[in-house]
Structure formats: structure tokens, C-alpha cells
Amino acid sequence: MSKLVPAVMSVSGFEAFLHRKIPLSRAMQVRVVRCDRQELELAAPLAPNINHLGTAFGGSLNALATLTGYGVVYLLLREIPADGHIVLKESRIDYLSPVRGQLRAACRRPPPVAIEKFQAGFRRHGKARLDLMVQIAGSGRQAAVIFHGRFVAGR
């Protein structure tokens, strides 16, 4: 199984890409904190993402989860290698408990069979979709937020 990204450059490159292309990620102070063969993890401090209750704003949590899922699709396309447009078609999010500190969203690399299907579909048809789950950490072992998104990559 290949690594999630071929080189460390892609990680810092992805963070720079986000900040340059999606200004909200800069306002949220999003950073890539982990990117290896298991998962991609993005984080953001609470202060720019706080709400009226002193916890993380649901819109920020959703945006961070969206960027994390997007990042996994972006990196899987790079592995082909291919360049494509990625869009989120739909998502569902469950806010299970409030996030009281740093926001941390993790998306596990999909199983090999799903990656193969996605990459082969993109090679063959120039379009492929991928369903991903992103979890946002809570104070304990349980996730505070669970996000499911359907991403579509196209040429």
C-alpha cells in the first residue's frame, strides 16, 4: 500500500494550497498536523472558530471536516498521478458533544479496494466518487462529531 502522500512536500503544499485558494481556511487557521499511510488530520485553534457558548462553532466543525475529506481525495488523485476538480456533493454531520478546545478532524485512508475502484474509475472515465467519514475528536475516546461526505472528482 502506498503512502497517503508521495513526499512531505505534498503535505505543506496542501496546507499552502488551502490557504491560498480557500480564504476561509486561513481565517480558521487550519493546519495539516498528520499525513501518513493511515490518515490525514487537520487542526484549527478554538479562538477563530468559537461560538456564543464558548465551544467550537458547528459551521467551523463542518468546514474542517469538509477540508479533511477533500484533502484525502486530493492526495489520492495525486497518487495516480492526476489533477482533477474535486467537489462535495452531499454530507451529513452529527454533533454528538461540544468541542471545547482545539478542533482536530481525522479522515482514515479508505481500504485498498475502495482506493483502487476510485482511482481506476477516474483513469477510465475521468470521473469518480468516494464516500468518506471524518471524525472530530472529543475530550474522551469518543468522537465529538461524525461527518459523512460524498466527494466527486472530475477532470
Added chain:
Amino acid sequence: MSKLVPAVMSVSGFEAFLHRKIPLSRAMQVRVVRCDRQELELAAPLAPNINHLGTAFGGSLNALATLTGYGVVYLLLREIPADGHIVLKESRIDYLSPVRGQLRAACRRPPPVAIEKFQAGFRRHGKARLDLMVQIAGSGRQAAVIFHGRFVAGR
């Protein structure tokens, strides 16, 4: 049927409340553009909410829809009158077509029977939930984005 807000003050008050308490709404440059007996409408310019494709970022669209639904619950609580904590428990969002200009999210005031149930539930139990749909305008008559959220208000 009462108006969505008792006085114009509440509208500008709501915008100031958002900007003060939820800094992301300030970064997004969210404004209240309509608030009457039919609906609440929030808007935000494209520039701070743009993505890598030159259209509105999904995370911004979700955050704007979340704030709009939140606003309707906030105003319905004010009508009781009551002060409560409002949280979003879960949401689902469908991105049907890209948003290429200003982001405009509208949430219709629920039917009287749903308002009565929500307000009576809050008075009686100090807690009540409300399911709301928010639509984000597209270039034509069709909505570009449809959001469904379950909000819970508690003391």
C-alpha cells in the same frame, strides 16, 4: 401570526450578536438582509468564501445555512420571550449546483402549528427541538443548496 421578530432592533441586534460571538461570521462577512413574517435571509459576499474553483466553498455554504437556521430558532425564542442556548444536533446538506456569486441563504418561518409546539415545549420542559430547512439560492429559480438541520433549544 406574529412577525418573525418583534422589532427591527432584533435584526441588527442579531447581526451584531453573530459578529461578536461567532468570529467566523465576521470573517465570512455575513449580513442579515431580510427578516419578516415569511423568512430570515442571510447573505455573504463571494470573495471571503471562495474556493479553488472560483465558486462558493462548501464549508462556507454550510456555515451560512447553519447560522440562518440558528437565527430562526433565536428569533422564535425571543418571541416567547425566553433566552436559551441553541445547538445544532445534526444536519444534512445537498450541493446541487455551484454558487458563483453572493451567498444567500433563506429559512422560512415554520408553520404556526410547528412554532406553537416548539414554544409550548420550551415553556413546559425548558427544552424543545425544531427541524428546519434552509435553501441557498442558485442562478435560476432552483435552489443551489438544500440544508436540513435539527436544532435544540434549552435553558
